[in-house]
Amino acid sequence: MIPADNPLAPPRVLRGVTGAVLTFLALGTVTAVWPNPVFIRMTPTQGFEVWLLAIQAVLVGVYVAIRRPMCSLRGAGLGSVVAFLGIACPTCNKLLLLVFGADLLLAYFEPYRLHLAMVGAAVTGAAVAWEWRERRQAVVCPVGMSDQDLGERIRPS
Secondary structure (H helix, E strand, O other), X not given: OOOOOOOOOHHHHHHHHHHXXXXXXXXXXXXXXXXXXXXXXXXXXXXXXXXHHHHHHHHXXXXXXXXXXXXXXXXHHHHHHXXXXXXXXXXXXXXXHHHHOHHHHHHHHHHHHXXXXXXXXXXXXXXXXXXXXXXXXXXXXXXOOOHHHHHHHHOOO
């Protein structure tokens, strides 16, 4: 029998697969990587968006499967936001359009979207690696305990 805190336990695997599929469908629809009636993309896709979206979705699914209860989501969240900005249509993002304007976005942001999406996937991958490493050392993150207290509890001096 596989213990419940094992990352390969059936409920964890199911949560991971569900997280990956939902991430792929939600981000792909919102960024209009595929045609849909809700969102319309103003700039055409370049081909890398679907592949980097799939990589990001798999990484998020793995993170969901191995995540320790009540632990921070900062790394995976930051990676997902950065990947979203890299995959999304730059002129469709109203916040970026408001801050920078269409000309600046197309001239300076559009050429680097691939790099931004790759950085997002790398940050999420680093969060997965960190979570995997920490998971092997501590089962859960205690509530109200600082990182220093947690470190002392895990590795007593």
